[in-house]
Amino acid sequence: MVNNNDAARPRAGSTVAYNSAPNSDEEMGRAFAVHPRHASRVVLPINARRGVWESICKLLTVCMLPVLLVLSIRIFLLGQYIIPSGSMEDTLLVNxxxxxxxxxxxxVGHLQRGDIVVFHDPAGWLGASGDGRFDKDDFLIKRLIGMPGDRVQCKGAGSPIKINGQTIDETAYIKPGVQPSSLRFDVLVPAGHIFVLGDNRDNSADSRYHSSDGDGGMVPIDNVVGVAFMICWPLKHWKRIDTHRDVFANVPNSNADNWKQETAQ
Structure with a gap:
């Protein structure tokens, strides 16, 4: 009487050929029984290979998702810049x-006075002074002082700055010991532009110094690429950047027509 189990089991010395990969753990066991010294050559069963591939895919997903997330945030949501000069001290320090x-x-439609803006060089400012330049690009960073239509003026020699006739107290952010402006100026910010100053007024080639360029020292709003809101490095400097909106709280709305009439008299 033939034992079915013995018939199914390969005999010693016999040769069993597998023309395809083992499809089950049982077939895998038979393959090992026939070729115990060449077990490493046995192809994994299909379900085992599928499990390995799924594990590899999961590992790649776990590794790649954080990278893709960081890249997406960097490209579509946030920018990061290194401060190259002392023009914004002590609010922002070098490096x-x-x-x-x-x-x-x-x-850009929600820009407000006090914002610290990053913008493309509007009219060759960097070629003239090299002030506030970021490495390998043409960006600068300054504080937004005047909005479109604002009249911004200062008598110089330590006098405070006025916006639309309202004197503002900038001691909250100007570098200690530095006056609001040693230069005298009186300008009207044109439509689609902003007037910017560095917090370290004695070391900032800003809107005051470029009155003879194509935009009269003003920065086109279209050139603005970001508004700084946090110092993220070094860790000891980590903090949210204060825009000091309270400094401008009492500034009245601009009235360009009245300013034009006043200067014409």
Whole structure:
């Protein structure tokens, strides 16, 4: 009487050929029984190979998702810049890294006085002074002082700055010991532009110094690429950047027509 189990089991010395990969653990066991010294050559069963591939895919997903997330945030939401000069001291120090609104999160229509803005060089400012330049690009960073239509003026020699006739107290952010402006100026900010100053007024080639360029020292709003909101590095400088909106709280709305009439008299 033939034992079915014995018939199914390969005999010693016999040769069993597998023309395809084993499809089950049972077939895998038979393959090992026939070729115990060449077990490493046995192909994994299909279900085992599928499990390995799924594990590899999961590992790649776990590793790649954080990278893709960081890249997406960097490209579409936030910008990061290294401060190259002392023009914004003591608010921002040399080599500080700042995070800015960028791409999808930047709404230039919501710019306000006090914002610290990053913008493309509007009219060769960097070629003239090299002030506030970021490495390998043409960006600068300054504080937004005047909005479109604002009249911004200063008598110089330590006098305070006025916006639309309202004197503002800038001691909250100007570098200690530095006066609001040693230069005298009286300007009207044109439509689609902003007037910017560095917090370290004695070491900032800003809107005051470029009155003879194509935009009269003004920065086109279209040039703005971000608004700085946080210092992220070094860790000891980590903090949210204060825009000091309270400084401008009493500034009245601009009235360009009245200013034109006044200067014409």
């Amino acid at each position: 500080d890294r700042v995070l800015t609104t960028h791409g999808l999160t930047l709404n």
